Amino acid sequence: MHMKCLESIPLTHPLRDVRVLAHSASPDWNEHLRGREQAAYERGRREGEDSLREELIRQRNEIGGQLKDVIESLHRAVPGLIADTESALIQLALESAQKMIAGLPINAKLIDAVVREALQQVEDTAGVTVQLHAEDLAVLQKHKSAILKDAPASSPVQFTASAEVTRGGCLVQTRFGVIDARRETKLDQLRQAVAP
Numbered sequence: 001m002h003m004k005c006l007e008s009i010p011l012t013h014p015l016r017d018v019r020v021l022a023h024s025a026s027p028d029w030n031e032h033l034r035g036r037e038q039a040a041y042e043r044g045r046r047e048g049e050d051s052l053r054e055e056l057i058r059q060r061n062e063i064g065g066q067l068k069d070v071i072e073s074l075h076r077a078v079p080g081l082i083a084d085t086e087s088a089l090i091q092l093a094l095e096s097a098q099k100m101i102a103g104l105p106i107n108a109k110l111i112d113a114v115v116r117e118a119l120q121q122v123e124d125t126a127g128v129t130v131q132l133h134a135e136d137l138a139v140l141q142k143h144k145s146a147i148l149k150d151a152p153a154s155s156p157v158q159f160t161a162s163a164e165v166t167r168g169g170c171l172v173q174t175r176f177g178v179i180d181a182r183r184e185t186k187l188d189q190l191r192q193a194v195a196p
Contacts, residue, residue, distance in 0.1 A: 090194050090195070093194075094187070094190065094191055094194070097187065097190065098187055101168075101183055101187070104168070106135075106136065106139070106167050106168045107139065108139050108140055108142075108143035108145050110168060111132070111136045111139060111140055111145070111168065111170075112140065112145050112146070112147050114168065114169060114170055114181055115130055115132070115147055115170050115172075115181075116147060117181065118130070118170055118172045118179050118181035119157070119172060121172070121179050122172060122174055122179065124175070124176075126156045126175065127156060127174065127175050128156055128157045128158070128172060128174050129157075129158045129159075129160055129172070129173040130157060130158070130159045130160070130170055130171075130172050130173075131160055131161075131164065131165050131170060131171040131172075131173065132159060132160070132161060132162065132165055132170050133161070133162070133166060133167045133168075133169070134161035134162075134163075135167060136165075136167060136168070136170075137159060137160075137161045140159075165182060166182055166183060166184065167183075168183050169181055169182030169183045169184070169185070170182070
């Protein structure tokens, strides 16, 4: 329903500060409207920028907090990871050493070296008995090892076969105690030396 300009409208209260406009908008009025539109646009743009800035600051703070949590978590996890890796590497090295030693061929040269190394720890050779695996003793005898020649029957160093000794090792019995140069003992000593 369209109202005519001259139609009367009943009001319940008197109007205040009312001015009659001319039939067509004046150039000042159009300028005024454009100014208001521009001001509203600028205000909306500023409010949008402020809102966006606040949201970016909030997100930056949130991401900063998450990043801080991640860094703290890594700081807590890294020592454990290093310890686990170190332990795994030690275990791998020990297993590799064990396999490598187990794969070494047992010959007169190896047995001779093991016995000489063990005898170097003996300070007094009086009453020394070197116990070898029976097959290792036979290998030394077969190859006429110099270590056996250096220990004639009258020598204070005696060589005997023993079921306690595995291939490639020896036990040296002295009046002060036993020097255990068996392979498995050396591996256990190595394991204890590198254990964390």
